[in-house]
Amino acid sequence: MIESMFERIILGAAGVTAFTIGGFIALEPHTFYLSYDILLADDPSLLSELRGPGANLAVLGALMLAGLFYNPLSKASIIVAKIVFFAFPAGRVIGIFVDGVPSGAILAALAIEIAIAVLLVVAFRKTKAFT
Secondary structure (H helix, E strand, O other): OOOOHHHHHHHHHHHHHHHHHHHHHHHOHHHHHHOOOOOOOOOHHHHHHHHHHHHHHHHHHHHHHHHHHOHHHHHHHHHHHHHHHHHHHHHHHHHHHHHOOOOHHHHHHHHHHHHHHHHHHHHOOOOOOOO
């Protein structure tokens, strides 16, 4: 299913990105969000609501990476990568329209997410990952 080196590199980049960011959010939410100039309160409910999706993103990133090494997971890893890297920009764009323009760091994250999404489409344009 994953045939070329380009496909492997793009899926690997998506997996590493999702795993690293998700893990960072899950383990160090204060530090992660401070990098976006967001100061978090020490509210256990807030931190739980951030750690949960962070852990989810890390697991999805691990699934993307697993598809590189375990062929039966390759189709699922491609689908997951596309979902993750289209959903994040979609949510951010909705936020821009509803809430206003966020910080430059968040806009940079949006640009990176869009770039990864485009690269995933290019890399897997011939792959029938949704069939």
